[in-house]
Amino acid sequence: MSAPRPTVPWPVVALFAAGYLAPYLLPTVVGRLDAGLPLSATRAGAVGSALLLGSACAGFLLASRVERIGARRLARLGLALAVLGYGGAALAGDVPAVVAGAVLGGLGSGAVTTVAATRIAAQPDPHRTSTLGLLAVSALAGAVYLTVPHLGAGHGQPLAAIALTALAVWPLTGRLPDRTATARPRAEDRDPLPHLRSGLVLAAAMPCWSLVQNSLWGVSGRIGLTQARLSEAAVGVVFAVALGAGLMGVLGASALGARLGRAAPVGVGTVLIAVCVVASASATGPVSFAAGEIAWNALYPIVLSYLIGLAASLDRRGRWAVLVGSASSLGTAAGPLTGSVLCARAGFPVMGMVLGAGLLVVAVPMTAVALHTGGRALGTGGRPSLTGGVRRRGGAAAQQPVAVVEIPVQAPAPPVQGAYDTAGPRPAGVAPGPGPGN
Template sequence: MPSRSARALVAPHTALVALFTAGYLAPYLLPTLVGRLSAGLGLGPSQAGLVGSILLLGSASAGFTLAARVDRVGPRRAARLGLTAMAVGYGTAAATHELPLVVLGAVVGGFGSGTSTAVAAAGIAGRPDPHRASALGLLSVSAAAGALYLTLPRLGGGHTLPFAAIAATAVAVWPATKALAPATGPGPRAGQEPPVTGPLPHRRAGAVLAGAILLWSMAQNALWGVSGRIGLTQAGLSEVALGAVFAVALGAGLAGVVVAGALGSRLGRAVPIGAGTALIAGCVLLSSAAATPTTFATGEIAWNALYPVVLSYLLGLAASLDPRGRWAVLVGSASSLGVACGPVTGSVLSEAAGYPGMGVTLCALLLLIAVPMTAVARHVSGRPLVPGSVRRRGGAPAALLAATTTPTPALVPQLGAPEQDIAPIHLDAPARQAARSAYDLARPSDRA
């Protein structure tokens, strides 16, 4: 039986993974949400995509609002507020067929999802290995979404079930918030270290990463938002078969996340991010042009196997930029904003150029933004952790160690510390003569 201290170390990590799962579940269920809103409420493709975008805009706004405030509010309080908003908002959307109430519930629920994600991102950034923690969160949400994709088509149609499932997940995660730290107030409590303060580090790299991941997520979810319609109308799948394809695709994502977690930082971040995004671009092209069930399934499964792998490295990269978690929250919110723009972008592009034309556009965009993301990964991974320290490939674990470990002041002088005064030693004439003679004997080669 594990000791009480071991359980105390595991519980916060489990709570962060649970919050990550609850916050990311709505974006993972986006295809079925958009498709069921369109069928159940009689909305057109663009209108249903707009409702999905409104939901995700609420999620992004929560992240930008809480980027530097999670510590001040307290992780436990912020997480409970987010889960309450999810339960109330998504529960309201599930219980009504009135479009204004559905939209209002989606906005409130989306804000709750973003709040839960912000708390999880800030907490994961402070873990010893943020990449592995992000991979575990993606593993959990992929498993939950895959189970729902297999179950929901057999329980009936309409938008009620997916919204109710997300609300129920929020209620189920609530007990885990007991493991999170409460608000500490204006100062640290006894026995606690003061919070990390100071300006936002790596501003240029973080801004480039946030802008790139916004476009990256938008391109991914432009296709993800219309994948259901591609499978039903262009590839000729039934709804049950389409749900099975999505479930298998998310299962492939589970395998990809496991591999990413096992690899960790062995390959660095530049190779998985750059090469992975290029492969995703090819999968997007294949899925959007699929005219048969086999082609569609191949593209979707390969794409979903790669997507969470690259996302886990991007989230780990963002977490390594700031151990306080501010860049992790901001980059995650930028990703949510891109996700929010995805359904509308996919609907507009597919109506204007058809699904194959949409795929060509998104493929080109992904290849273009792979360049700056790879450059940021190479730049940050190659930075010394502290001036004069040894460089470490991967960056995140050692960066957090350097930010949180206190060196031994008696043995290691601090960089920038004031120099000690030199005390003069006064010698009489015989002592000076003896010292000079000893110096001359020690350096015979210097004599004239």
């Protein structure tokens, strides 16, 4: 008799969606801040960057403290900060209050995603859980992108959507574990991270990898309007199809699992993304622009899932997954400004070539980490078998299956110009979020 299929941890999936919705919606948030408040495009982008930096800082600070604080307590704290921060920013009409609310909400999102990451790493089937989380946040973000343009102008609608999502998820936190007397002692909480060298290399490469994605995404709408000469409606259709391709990419990553190991998806996938980046930035017509954006969106979540799964395999408690995800947030925050400066000074095609070359450079150390820690041999169930290879998890021989977690770090839904323009280079507009995904 076959073993029963594990039940879906819906509270964890819901936390995943609530925590990552803000990065997914960051393009429309930034675009509407620019349009509805006395902010330049650059300053509106800086507000979005501050939100992401707040989220990243929360991840860095809380990565090793979830068990000590308690998943339920920390999740509720994060959701409360998200409701207060984003809700307050949605209702505020002056710039300082909006900025303060966005940063406070970013801290809340970071706390929620930290809990989600550590709980996913603890699941018997983390790959399945994280895939469901990606599907949930992608579908939710898509629904918001389709709805927000019909709700009128102003910065409040997308921020209110994030706050209401956090409020709706709150009742599910009662099913999360709280701090108990059997929690790991403080001394163990302070144990050094395992596989320090590999983890640091991955954490150093991920901001660069994420920066490239978000540099192009911040100006993708502008490329479609000005260089590919599409109408606003046509650009919206391209991005809607691209978001669907991203969902297919998530399903593809789930279907592949560990059958290809990790080195091939990370290395070859990053090279293919670099090609898509160059193609999208060089597009001069509807077909080439749509092909580049759609292919990019399909590939991005596949590679990202293996990268974060690689981080999760370094520490069963999920600390490297959280730290690498938070490091990626730093690249997400800096990406839009980088893309705006590059395209303003050198043009879209040159920007694409520079970004593509950067991806090829960071692909080398990431692939090396995947080869060193993951191997290519497969064990039962399609999972990597590390027998006789790397020793992990406190020095025990790696006979156990490696936990795979996919956490899209900062992958907002694609921007649409106009009513919620995300900031192509207008002249220095910024709006974060890689089209494929984060």
